Amino acid sequence: MALQPDMDRLYDQLVEEEDTRVCKDIPDAACSNVPTNFFRQVAAIVLTGLGDTLANPKTTLAWLLGIVGAPTAMVAWLVPIRDSGSMLPQLFIATYIRQQPLRKPLWVIGSLAQAAALLAMGAAAWLTEGWLAGLLILGCLALFSLARSVCSVAIKDVMGKTIPKTRRGRMHGMASTVAGTLALVFGVYLMLRPPADDNVLFYALLLVGSSMLWIVAAIIYQHVEETPGATEGGGSAIREALSRISLMRDDLPFRRFVLTRALLLCSALSAPYYVVLGQEVESSLSMLGAFLVANGLANSLSSMFWGRMADLSSRQVLTRAGLLASLLAPVVVGLYWWGSLPASAQPWLFPAAFFVLGIAHSGIRVGRKTYVLDMAGGNKRTDYVAVSNSIIGLLLLSAGFLGLLTTLIGPDGMLLLLSGLGLCGALLSLKLKEVQS
Structure with missing residues (x-):
């Protein structure tokens, strides 16, 4: 097929730096499929x-909950349900996933289920209102x-079987770059043409478009070439989950990684406080667009x-990005407290800080995903x-x-508190072992 040589050539140009293609830490049968698997997963x-x-x-x-007239208290549950709801069940889901020799179908099913949930969410926004709409x-x-x-558990295992070590960080980076560019275009659109506050149809169609x-992602992912993997470790989900918790007690390198990752949550948790301080200076919708663009x-x-x-050292990425995120807050809060910026520049302080924080958060995200992929193989x-x-x-x-x-x-005090936690995480990352070598 003509497409295969083209993908091989593009992969070598973008990723490979050596005369011989790298195939570290993946089955031999998967080596010839690396380029196509790489670009399909990126897409x-x-x-x-x-x-x-x-x-x-x-x-x-x-915004949508406000438009449909849902109680304000429901807004506080959006982020916890989305983030914690996608992470907490993984300890139990992993018991079932590890019994499957192929994990790609699970990602496809999970992706289609997410699409169905978003379609239902758009329908709820369009057809209902008030507390009923909020609950739905x-x-x-x-x-x-x-x-x-x-999807979160399945995709990392598929990556571990299809993308070589020292190339996984590059794949995450390329995908994040393209997705960030498209998000930038969307942010510019909102900045220039913000929708009306009561335009329910706009937000409902936005959810349908997301679904x-x-x-499309599920259709593309279905064509990833995955080889069967290990399936040991079946049994009761609860018993298996409790036994895995012992990793935190018995596995020192893993325990240090989890503690480091927990402290480096500062990059995600501090983001809303930059937005809140920015709203205090300038509350127009164009400021919201500026944060999205940043x-x-x-x-x-x-x-x-x-x-x-x-791909060279995910540990160093965690250290450098963690330091950047944690040292940013004292600088920004200092400028905010003492008002040392000209009045015309003050509204742009926080979008600019959000831009720097976005760089740091991107590094922490890429670093920790690459680190956990490269520190173990198989069902581990x-x-x-x-x-x-x-x-x-x-x-x-x-x-x-x-x-x-x-x-x-x-909010400024919260930024300083989170900055202190992030600094501890950056320093703790210095004790992580190198996993790329």
């Missing part, structure tokens, strides 16, 4: 990444998150850089992903209570 990640932007609980869904949207989001948890992206621009510019660095990789994601999901759910401190110390 699927790009499509779902763009879908995440269009159906973002921090922006789109929060949250219920659809919970189903979306459960399907997302299946189509997951369907985030998309950061991802598109930095992800490839972080991906290449992660599945266990590492499931245990770490479940623990992080529980911490994210608990982090909502940390937000109660905002009433005491304000």
